[in-house]
Amino acid sequence: MRLRMLGSGSRGNSALLSADETLILLDAGLPIRQLADRLAGARIGHRGIDHVVVTHGHLDHSRSAGIIAKRHDATLFCADRYFHHRAFSRAPEKRQLPDSGRIELEARPGSDPSPVVRTIRVPHDCDPTLALGIEHRDRHLSLVSDMGEPREDVASTLKDPHVLLLEANHDLEMLRSGPYPQALKDRVSGSHGHLSNDQMAIMLTRMVGPRTHTVVLIHLSEKNNSPELALDAARAALTRLGRPEVRVLVAAQHEPLDPIDV
Numbered sequence: 421m422r423l424r425m426l427g428s429g430s431r432g433n434s435a436l437l438s439a440d441e442t443l444i445l446l447d448a449g450l451p452i453r454q455l456a457d458r459l460a461g462a463r464i465g466h467r468g469i470d471h472v473v474v475t476h477g478h479l480d481h482s483r484s485a486g487i488i489a490k491r492h493d494a495t496l497f498c499a500d501r502y503f504h505h506r507a508f509s510r511a512p513e514k515r516q517l518p519d520s521g522r523i524e525l526e527a528r529p530g531s532d533p534s535p536v537v538r539t540i541r542v543p544h545d546c547d548p549t550l551a552l553g554i555e556h557r558d559r560h561l562s563l564v565s566d567m568g569e570p571r572e573d574v575a576s577t578l579k580d581p582h583v584l585l586l587e588a589n590h591d592l593e594m595l596r597s598g599p600y601p602q603a604l605k606d607r608v609s610g611s612h613g614h615l616s617n618d619q620m621a622i623m624l625t626r627m628v629g630p631r632t633h634t635v636v637l638i639h640l641s642e643k644n645n646s647p648e649l650a651l652d653a654a655r656a657a658l659t660r661l662g663r664p665e666v667r668v669l670v671a672a673q674h675e676p677l678d679p680i681d682v
């Protein structure tokens with residue numbers, strides 16, 4: 421598989437995963453013009469995307485899902501609770517992602533086998549929010565974001581991927597001393613908010629395994645975190661694990677990352 425991080429942060433999240441010829445969009449929260457530009461930059465043409473998989477209903481993940489599914493005649497996968505979400509109304513076809521389970525995504529003709537998506541529910545203030553594992557030809561990618569606190573069941577279900585996309589939303593000190601109103605600080609740091617750098621390090625320690633070669637830190641807050649602090653926390657955790665050679669990247673809001681071979 422090959423991954424392209426199109427953009428990540430509180431203003432929109434989206435990544436493109438190719439499994440042979442089958443193209444899967446993971447979340448579609450970038451504004452539609454930006455999403456279309458970044459897909460064009462990745463040379464994805466008309467009707468290039470086969471499936472749009474959305475983790476939850478917050479707009480920074482769902483905003484453009486229906487319109488991009490319509491443009492590409494793609495199938496939209498989400499929890500059935502979101503079937504009537506206004507951002508999804510234009511999707512030509514919707515299918516249910518289970519709260520906890522596995523489904524196959526249809527492969528392009530001549531491009532078997534089908535990619536498999538594994539799901540598990542995470543604590544977040546938009547319920548259900550799903551963490552995802554995607555498997556194809558014995559390669560594994562895990563996506564864990566928008567999660568209020570570390571959870572052992574999530575780590576064990578999706579552990580030891582080749583590539584791990586993991587939320588590193590905020591540095592607790594920066595959040596505490598930062599500009600957000602107290603109620604928002606409480607929401608972000610609460611058990612149904614977002615992972616801090618320290619909580620990311622706990623999940624990283626539980627999830628990195630012998631196969632893992634790359635960790636991508638995602639959903640960084642521009643006000644309450646810095647790439648340096650998040651990288652330091654991840655590298656320290658990998659050193660404690662005895663895996664300092666694992667590559668760590670930080671996804672940005674304003675530009676895509678270079679493609680990553682899973």
Ligand SMILES: [Zn+2]
Binds near residue numbers: 433480639
């Ligand atoms: Zn989010």
Ligand SMILES: [Zn+2]
Binds near residue numbers: 476478546566
């Ligand atoms: Zn969210």
